[in-house]
Amino acid sequence: MRSSLVIVTGLSGAGKTVTLRALEDADYFCVDNLPSSLIYGFIKLTALRSEKIAVGIDIREKSFLRGIDKIIRKLRDNYSLTLVYLEAETDIVIRRYKETRRPHPLAKAAKGSIEKAIALEQKMLKFLRDEADSIIDTSSFTPHRLRQHITATLGGLSSDYFKFTIISFGFKFGIPQHLDMLLDVRFLPNPHFVDELRPFTGLDEPVKKYIFDSQVTADYIVKIEDLINFLIPMYKKEGKSSFTLGIGCTGGRHRSPAIVEKAAEFSKKHDIATEVIHRDM
Structure with missing residues (x-):
């Protein structure tokens, strides 16, 4: 051999x-x-x-x-x-x-x-x-x-190994390189303009509630889930070993981290390795 x-x-x-x-x-x-x-x-x-x-x-x-x-x-x-x-x-x-x-x-x-x-x-x-x-x-x-x-x-993992990486980022700090796909969430309600929410991040409950109480957010989450459920099997069928998704808002602290955390949950049904990176938080 x-x-x-x-x-x-x-x-x-x-x-x-x-x-x-x-x-x-x-x-x-x-x-x-x-x-x-x-x-x-x-x-x-x-x-x-x-x-x-x-x-x-x-x-x-x-x-x-x-x-x-x-x-x-x-x-x-x-x-x-x-x-x-x-x-x-x-x-x-x-x-x-x-x-x-x-x-x-x-x-x-x-x-x-x-x-x-x-x-x-x-x-x-x-x-x-x-x-x-x-x-x-x-x-x-x-x-x-x-x-x-x-x-x-x-490191020697099996040939059917597949990794889903999902990155939150702020557009004002630049787009991460070598993404397979990029989604923009700058149209969602922005906690930055709510004084009591500004100090928090998209991982904190008050910010998540503010973002996810919006019907626009709810509609977009459904579309993101459908997209992930469609793409992961297609990437695996093509023989790819990874899929990297970037989700960006203006500063990368509120909306994109919250949406990334929610989107990461959708990969669980596919039994794959998932990595979440909050680049600018």
Whole structure:
């Protein structure tokens, strides 16, 4: 039986270290930052004693791109390869670097500009992104949620595994990337304009009562339930392993979280993994 091989690559600050640790916990033999000239030989040797191997490659090894196209194709010919590319929105990557106070690996080449460093890295990694079997946008993920996602999708769960992710957000903070579908709830009654409700969120009972007492909300919830009940079986029939739905209001604190929590209940009858993310709350 051919060894299962995962190559983890992508933008610096997008979560490669967290991903490799999650794979290690799922019994993968993991190694990070190998020079390109050593990758194939290492995997060939490791495959003799491990059926699950994960390798992290990135631009910290400045020469790793040399011949990487031939290496990837050779690995595809000899192993069950899954190439995972991690990315995140530029402002998210910048924020992560500011929080950790670590320099970007290409900061010197970009003359200290992190925006230019990210753009340069995206250009350098274009081949790997184009070759990727899975592109994961980690912008909305905490490290804990990323671990859960990797464990669910790459950790060896059954082939009929399906995950429904539903994200609340505020349009004024931007739309999450890589949604499968987006719903707008800005036409629903807005608790922000009720002084006594403004401090609360869409998870609090006074706000939920205000929103769901509206007939417009009740009508829309019926349509959302019908939509979810229709789409999940269709996505599974198509062979998809996930469906990501974004629901947005203006600020992402009141209406969208309340509607997301209600919509998440509709997935229970389908016996699937469901993850709720309140991005801006």
